[in-house]
Amino acid sequence: xxxxxxxxxxxxxxxxxxxxxxxxxxxxxxxxxxxxxxxxxxxxxxxxxxxxxxxxxxxxxxxxxxxxxxxxxxxxxxxxxxxxxxxxxxxxxxxxxxxxxxxxxxxxxxxxxxxxxxxxxxxxxxxxxxxxxxxxxxxxxxxxxxxxxxxxxxxxxxxxxxxxxxxxxxxxxxxxxxxxxxxxxxxxxxxxxxxxxxxxxxxxxxxxxxxxxxxxxxxxxxxxxxxxxxxxxxxxxxxxxxxxxxxxxxxxxxxxxxxxxxxxxxxxxxxxxxxxxxxxxxxxxxxxxxxxxxxxxxxxxxxxxxxxxxxxxxxxxxxxxxxxxxxxxxxxxxxxxxxxxxxxx
Amino acid sequence: xxxxxxxxxxxxxxxxxxxxxxxxxxxxxxxxxxxxxxxxxxxxxxxxxxxxxxxxxxxxxxxxxxxxxxxxxxxxxxxxxxxxxxxxxxxxxxxxxxxxxxxxxxxxxxxxxxxxxxxxxxxxxxxxxxxxxxxxxxxxxxxxxxxxxxxxxxxxxxxxxxxxxxxxxxxxxxxxxxxxxxxxxxxxxxxxxxxxxxxxxxxxxxxxxxxxxxxxxxxxxxxxxxxxxxxxxxxxxxxxxxxxxxxxxxxxxxxxxxxxxxxxxxxxxxxxxxxxxxxxxxxxxxxxxxxxxxxxxxxxxxxxxxxxxxxxxxxxxxxxxxxxxxxxxxxxxxxxxxxxxxxxxxxxxxxxxxxxxxxxxxxxxxxxxxxxxx
Numbered sequence: 001x002x003x004x005x006x007x008x009x010x011x012x013x014x015x016x017x018x019x020x021x022x023x024x025x026x027x028x029x030x031x032x033x034x035x036x037x038x039x040x041x042x043x044x045x046x047x048x049x050x051x052x053x054x055x056x057x058x059x060x061x062x063x064x065x066x067x068x069x070x071x072x073x074x075x076x077x078x079x080x081x082x083x084x085x086x087x088x089x090x091x092x093x094x095x096x097x098x099x100x101x102x103x104x105x106x107x108x109x110x111x112x113x114x115x116x117x118x119x120x121x122x123x124x125x126x127x128x129x130x131x132x133x134x135x136x137x138x139x140x141x142x143x144x145x146x147x148x149x150x151x152x153x154x155x156x157x158x159x160x161x162x163x164x165x166x167x168x169x170x171x172x173x174x175x176x177x178x179x180x181x182x183x184x185x186x187x188x189x190x191x192x193x194x195x196x197x198x199x200x201x202x203x204x205x206x207x208x209x210x211x212x213x214x215x216x217x218x219x220x221x222x223x224x225x226x227x228x229x230x231x232x233x234x235x236x237x238x239x240x241x242x243x244x245x246x247x248x249x250x251x252x253x254x255x256x257x258x259x260x261x262x263x264x265x266x267x268x269x270x271x272x273x274x275x276x277x278x279x280x281x282x283x284x285x286x287x288x289x290x291x292x293x294x295x296x297x298x299x300x301x302x303x304x305x306x307x308x309x310x311x312x313x314x315x316x317x318x319x320x321x322x323x324x325x326x327x328x329x330x331x332x333x334x335x336x337x338x339x340x341x342x343x344x345x
Numbered sequence: 346x347x348x349x350x351x352x353x354x355x356x357x358x359x360x361x362x363x364x365x366x367x368x369x370x371x372x373x374x375x376x377x378x379x380x381x382x383x384x385x386x387x388x389x390x391x392x393x394x395x396x397x398x399x400x401x402x403x404x405x406x407x408x409x410x411x412x413x414x415x416x417x418x419x420x421x422x423x424x425x426x427x428x429x430x431x432x433x434x435x436x437x438x439x440x441x442x443x444x445x446x447x448x449x450x451x452x453x454x455x456x457x458x459x460x461x462x463x464x465x466x467x468x469x470x471x472x473x474x475x476x477x478x479x480x481x482x483x484x485x486x487x488x489x490x491x492x493x494x495x496x497x498x499x500x501x502x503x504x505x506x507x508x509x510x511x512x513x514x515x516x517x518x519x520x521x522x523x524x525x526x527x528x529x530x531x532x533x534x535x536x537x538x539x540x541x542x543x544x545x546x547x548x549x550x551x552x553x554x555x556x557x558x559x560x561x562x563x564x565x566x567x568x569x570x571x572x573x574x575x576x577x578x579x580x581x582x583x584x585x586x587x588x589x590x591x592x593x594x595x596x597x598x599x600x601x602x603x604x605x606x607x608x609x610x611x612x613x614x615x616x617x618x619x620x621x622x623x624x625x626x627x628x629x630x631x632x633x634x635x636x637x638x639x640x641x642x643x644x645x646x647x648x649x650x651x652x653x654x655x656x657x658x659x660x661x662x663x664x665x666x667x668x669x670x671x672x673x674x675x676x677x678x679x680x681x682x683x684x685x686x687x688x689x690x691x692x693x694x695x696x697x698x699x700x701x702x703x704x705x706x707x708x709x710x711x712x713x714x715x716x717x718x719x
């Protein structure tokens with residue numbers, strides 16, 4: 001794979017040389033981003049279960065307690081609800097809290113704090129207050145994680161006004177979106193798919209930002225727009241490579257953030273290809289996949305050359321047994337079948 | 346066992362421990378004026394609520410529950426944090442937030458404390474660190490965070506969380522008490538135990554009315570008192586806030602009190618038959634203002650003429666607040682999105698390099714490592 005790094009510097013500063021880079025895993029990129037955030041601003045603190053143990057949260061929090069101390073790297077009780085409430089109060093008091101949940105499923109205890117308080121705090125203040133809170137939620141997949149360790153509920157959170165939802169896929173985006181969330185002013189939920197944690201990429205060593213609402217074309221193509229979310233992105237890219245052999249040129253678009261969603265970029269791509277398929281690792285009904293298709297249909301449904309498609313999980317909870325798990329998750333074959341269904345005679 | 350509960354108060358028939366002996370007369374007068382102002386304010390609002398129907402939001406009046414807010418008004422400084430439940434007006438005034446902006450908020454006007462967006466049960470006044478909300482335990486749980494931020498930033502502010510005994514039905518409250526105790530946070534929980542969650546009495550929802558004892562078991566200092574005794578309430582709040590301020594850790598104060606009105610709105614909901622006439626009469630006979638006034642008169646601290654003059658002043662302030670609210674404009678909304686999300690990011694602009702790579706650098710042909718376990 002090529003790695004021609006031609007950065008486009010969108011800020012006012014125009015560095016003459018490329019920034020120094022280092023190959024990092026997704027987990028290491030998150031750790032580096034967190035460490036830099038805590039160095040940059042003493043008001044940043046981290047809370048979550050087991051964040052101060054050597055192994056960290058799957059390698060994303062290791063080494064932080066030694067550098068920043070237990071007051072700022074807080075091994076929180078198994079009280080997800082008050083953990084979120086505490087973050088709200090701490091942000092009111094001027095802090096920039098970062099929370100981490102080993103599984104998104106665990107954070108559901110804090111839905112009252114998130115939906116009834118955090119999401120509407122700025123609204124209730126008549127647009128005056130801001131709560132800069134980052135909540136990292138990890139989604140499991142495989143090895144029998146089952147129905148309470150594998151839910152990716154990005155559609156839920158994206159539905160609620162006043163929250164931002166990021167779904168970084170690459171190490172570069174993981175670090176950049178984490179830092180953008182911590183030093184931005186809005187409550188943000190970062191949904192991290194555990195399957196991506198060992199993926200590597202060259203990552204700039206400086207602290208940098210990836211802005212919300214800016215999709216990334218991961219692979220340009222002419223025939224099909226494949227919007228891939230989270231863990232579906234690497235699968236989509238592999239499929240796109242495979243399909244060149246069948247002369248189908250797939251454009252893979254990674255929204256990177258679900259809320260706000262870069263519908264302009266998606267529409268631009270569909271304008272070119274006329275075909276839209278969304279690969280969303282979540283339940284089919286009322287999903288982000290449904291929202292993407294609706295948004296495109298509203299703006300330019302008459303430009304679609306074929307019915308849009310959704311590649312999702314079935315509307316079912318996650319099974320444990322390995323063969324059922326294999327049947328449950330869409331894989332390369334699922335994506336190939338969906339895309340080629342338009343081109344069969 | 347608790348020395349005081351709703352049952353013990355009812356069994357005693359009347360409250361006989363009220364005394365202002367030893368209390369500073371200046372403090373006594375301020376407590377009295379605060380309660381009188383709050384009572385006048387609530388009665389005026391409830392008279393105006395119907396049939397005018399211009400305050401188009403749920404309002405939970407706190408008539409009968411003036412003592413705890415009065416105590417807080419004397420103890421808390423401008424930078425201390427105060428959180429409370431939906432029965433918010435007493436707490437709002439306890440933080441010395443302006444009456445005009447309270448009234449305008451109830452009328453949904455843009456001059457309201459929250460531009461008319463929040464209303465009575467969600468009102469806040471950030472310049473005085475006052476916040477409320479209508480999901481019982483939620484605000485009290487958030488108070489843990491302001492206390493933590495004060496501890497982390499070595500800020501001398503104390504946080505006080507006011508809530509009712511119904512909030513203690515919710516698990517979040519026990520998480521909050523437990524974490525406050527663990528971290529020895531500068532936080533005072535004040536439970537206004539008014540016995541009812543709407544119509545449902547505490548002993549239908551909880552096995553005992555000994556919340557202060559249960560809180561103590563979590564490792565916080567706790568005290569129960571007759572919540573209509575404003576002198577005792579003031580002493581307890583002052584002691585707890587001073588102690589929390591000096592690093593003594595969190596407190597739990599349980600103040601037994603009673604609302605005279607229905608759960609919400611100006612009408613009585615006694616038609617439901619959920620509480621006895623005798624019970625309501627007991628609490629009206631032990632009105633926090635009347636108890637104090639009787640003692641003040643006995644001690645030469647109050648005359649009827651002085652009270653009448655005070656009421657004239659307060660009523661003028663209330664009339665002005667009504668005029669302000671009614672004559673203010675309704676809000677308009679230009680940008681729903683900016684109302685919900687902050688479009689600016691000054692801190693990120695300052696600290697982060699704005700690099701975003703136009704060329705894809707991510708190699709998808711890496712094998713996904715399946716963790717064999719968790």
